[in-house]
Amino acid sequence: MNTKLQWLRNKMSSLDLQGLILTNPTNIRYLTNIEAEGILLLTRKENIYITDARYIEHVHSTLTLFDEIIVYDLHDVSKEDYENFFLFCENVGFEEYDVSYAKYKEYIRKFKIHNFVETEHMIEKQRMIKDAEEIAQIEKACDITDNCFSYILSYIKPGMTEKQIANEIDEYFKQRTDGIAFETIVASGENTSKPHAVPTERKIQNKDIITIDMGCRVNGYCSDMTRTIFVGEVPEQIKPIYDLVLKNQTQTEEQYKDGASTRLLTKMVENDFKLHGYDLVHSLGHGVGLEIHEAPYISYSSDTQLRENMVVTNEPGIYIPGKFGIRIEDTIQITKFGCISLTKSEKNYIII
Amino acid sequence: MNTKLQWLRNKMSSLDLQGLILTNPTNIRYLTNIEAEGILLLTRKENIYITDARYIEHVHSTLTLFDEIIVYDLHDVSKEDYENFFLFCENVGFEEYDVSYAKYKEYIRKFKIHNFVETEHMIEKQRMIKDAEEIAQIEKACDITDNCFSYILSYIKPGMTEKQIANEIDEYFKQRTDGIAFETIVASGENTSKPHAVPTERKIQNKDIITIDMGCRVNGYCSDMTRTIFVGEVPEQIKPIYDLVLKNQTQTEEQYKDGASTRLLTKMVENDFKLHGYDLVHSLGHGVGLEIHEAPYISYSSDTQLRENMVVTNEPGIYIPGKFGIRIEDTIQITKFGCISLTKSEKNYIII
Numbered sequence: 001m002n003t004k005l006q007w008l009r010n011k012m013s014s015l016d017l018q019g020l021i022l023t024n025p026t027n028i029r030y031l032t033n034i035e036a037e038g039i040l041l042l043t044r045k046e047n048i049y050i051t052d053a054r055y056i057e058h059v060h061s062t063l064t065l066f067d068e069i070i071v072y073d074l075h076d077v078s079k080e081d082y083e084n085f086f087l088f089c090e091n092v093g094f095e096e097y098d099v100s101y102a103k104y105k106e107y108i109r110k111f112k113i114h115n116f117v118e119t120e121h122m123i124e125k126q127r128m129i130k131d132a133e134e135i136a137q138i139e140k141a142c143d144i145t146d147n148c149f150s151y152i153l154s155y156i157k158p159g160m161t162e163k164q165i166a167n168e169i170d171e172y173f174k175q176r177t178d179g180i181a182f183e184t185i186v187a188s189g190e191n192t193s194k195p196h197a198v199p200t201e202r203k204i205q206n207k208d209i210i211t212i213d214m215g216c217r218v219n220g221y222c223s224d225m226t227r228t229i230f231v232g233e234v235p236e237q238i239k240p241i242y243d244l245v246l247k248n249q250t251q252t253e254e255q256y257k258d259g260a261s262t263r264l265l266t267k268m269v270e271n272d273f274k275l276h277g278y279d280l281v282h283s284l285g286h287g288v289g290l291e292i293h294e295a296p297y298i299s300y301s302s303d304t305q306l307r308e309n310m311v312v313t314n315e316p317g318i319y320i321p322g323k324f325g326i327r328i329e330d331t332i333q334i335t336k337f338g339c340i341s342l343t344k345s346e347k348n349y350i351i352i
Numbered sequence: 353m354n355t356k357l358q359w360l361r362n363k364m365s366s367l368d369l370q371g372l373i374l375t376n377p378t379n380i381r382y383l384t385n386i387e388a389e390g391i392l393l394l395t396r397k398e399n400i401y402i403t404d405a406r407y408i409e410h411v412h413s414t415l416t417l418f419d420e421i422i423v424y425d426l427h428d429v430s431k432e433d434y435e436n437f438f439l440f441c442e443n444v445g446f447e448e449y450d451v452s453y454a455k456y457k458e459y460i461r462k463f464k465i466h467n468f469v470e471t472e473h474m475i476e477k478q479r480m481i482k483d484a485e486e487i488a489q490i491e492k493a494c495d496i497t498d499n500c501f502s503y504i505l506s507y508i509k510p511g512m513t514e515k516q517i518a519n520e521i522d523e524y525f526k527q528r529t530d531g532i533a534f535e536t537i538v539a540s541g542e543n544t545s546k547p548h549a550v551p552t553e554r555k556i557q558n559k560d561i562i563t564i565d566m567g568c569r570v571n572g573y574c575s576d577m578t579r580t581i582f583v584g585e586v587p588e589q590i591k592p593i594y595d596l597v598l599k600n601q602t603q604t605e606e607q608y609k610d611g612a613s614t615r616l617l618t619k620m621v622e623n624d625f626k627l628h629g630y631d632l633v634h635s636l637g638h639g640v641g642l643e644i645h646e647a648p649y650i651s652y653s654s655d656t657q658l659r660e661n662m663v664v665t666n667e668p669g670i671y672i673p674g675k676f677g678i679r680i681e682d683t684i685q686i687t688k689f690g691c692i693s694l695t696k697s698e699k700n701y702i703i704i
């Protein structure tokens with residue numbers, strides 16, 4: 001059995017689960033490499049993946065004998081099969097954040113489940129800590145993101161639209177990776193005041209400020225980087241805010257290490273922003289892996305300790321509604337005594 | 353209040369719901385045009401959208417006074433607010449196919465809900481019937497899809513990879529629409545035997561068969577079309593299967609009209625395929641709208657009657673594992689006495 005499934009079997013034992021139904025596609029991808037529509041069952045003795053005819057060929061070509069997963073076509077699974085999968089299982093786990101209320105009721109009926117147990121993100125928690133292979137993929141995605149950024153700096157000219165620049169980034173990633181990890185943000189002028197701006201037909205002008213938030217995907221694993229850059233010059237009224245964001249981004253990076261509290265990290269930035277009259281309107285960071293946003297979430301509302309080989313973003317931002325916004329973001333690997341910034345693009349004033 | 357929300361208020365009355373929590377983003381988009389992360393509450397007197405700081409500006413710029421929706425920042429909603437939203441509401445509806453089991457429990461606690469009622473896809477059912485404005489968007493998306501297909505026929509040359517062709521399609525859509533409606537499929541040779549193939553680095557060769565499944569999105573609304581084409585010539589062993597698929601696609605189109613049973617339509621194709629020794633491995637079609645796959649689902653397992661102004665696909669396919677596959681698909685508007693194929697590309701042998 002592969003090492004991730006073996007870990008899960010041990011976890012099940014420790015939780016007194018005799019069976020498990022997994023439905024979250026990212027968790028299934030993590031455990032099996034399968035990218036399809038289907039569910040993964042861990043019964044007393046077997047690992048079973050149920051999918052439909054559309055994916056059967058693909059699933060077979062993904063799995064190796066080593067995975068020890070039996071693949072079923074949905075249409076070949078009888079009522080009796082469903083009732084037998086978890087026969088004599090006292091406790092069967094499920095993913096309560098993924099299973100809809102309707103499915104929850106359906107599973108209990110269909111599988112004749114005795115005691116259906118919430119598993120409290122146990123796989124997401126395990127996914128927070130990346131192994132060497134996972135980090136290698138993220139590193140690769142971050143390298144390509146840095147290269148793309150340096151290419152795009154030479155590409156941007158006044159008169160181009162935000163959309164045109166975003167398309168060029170997407171195309172760059174498409175040619176070198178599995179593609180974008182999320183919708184690329186290119187926001188200019190007053191559009192930068194929206195943290196989640198969507199690229200528009202607005203044309204880049206002289207003295208503009210531009211926020212670029214981008215990332216790609218390599219073998220499923222994501223990168224995430226934001227830089228705020230300037231056309232021609234850095235406007236005087238923007239400088240102190242840029243400096244404040246950068247100072248906090250740098251200080252946060254100095255604090256990112258095994259054992260650091262995500263709540264304290266957030267509080268530190270929030271306090272400094274408030275001291276200057278600004279708010280931290282979004283979280284300070286998030287985990288990056290098979291999903292662009294995944295645990296741990298670095299914000300005031302959750303308290304997690306950073307751990308060695310977590311990969312997280314560090315992205316303080318200040319937004320003045322209707323005027324402009326500044327965000328600087330890196331993807332960062334936590335180490336025992338500090339961290340490594342996996343995206344390495346320039347963070348001081350970038351003037352094009 | 354906008355007409356869609358007005359419809360929903362009437363529906364609530366008829367179901368004796370005094371409150372409603374909507375979480376499905378597509379349903380919220382349908383009712384309000386909002387594309388963000390948030391939830392829509394219909395309380396006794398008000399329509400409330402709760403989102404977070406990232407989306408506030410965008411949501412305000414989307415809504416008009418006419419919508420009569422009050423927007424809250426998540427962080428400004430207190431424990432008491434939550435408890436007051438549905439005060440004196442006997443029955444509050446929720447979307448049981450969208451709300452996870454964990455959220456279901458959280459909502460009951462947070463909103464102090466007395467009787468939490470499953471709403472059985474009531475909005476998805478309403479979304480099946482398109483109004484004139486929605487059909488106009490889908491028509492536009494289908495037109496551009498036809499134009500893209502005719503462009504791509506002149507673009508494809510032996511030696512190009514599947515990925516290269518898929519990228520060209522994506523770029524074509526990107527320049528003219530909101531982008532692709534789903535991951536474009538370009539499958540060649542034996543790869544066509546996978547209904548959900550992902551474009552590879554395989555190079556197009558002479559005598560190849562190529563399946564192209566593509567669609568774009570215009571103001572949120574999708575198009576969906578598949579054609580199977582040939583390079584140089586139509587191989588003799590493929591002809592009878594192509595003819596069989598095309599015959600069934602044409603006969604189905606003749607049967608698509610107000611009142612037709614989706615189960616009978618499917619059975620008709622399935623029988624004819626079986627008579628020739630083949631299976632219908634996926635459904636015959638699906639609704640197309642704000643989602644690329646939505647109700648109604650045209651398959652043996654569900655029985656719906658087609659209705660005027662539904663927009664659905666018609667896509668029979670035959671797949672010989674490891675060898676090749678044929679699928680021909682149009683996006684179709686159902687009318688009172690027949691239907692209109694909104695995608696209009698050639699369906700007879702296309703040889704490039």
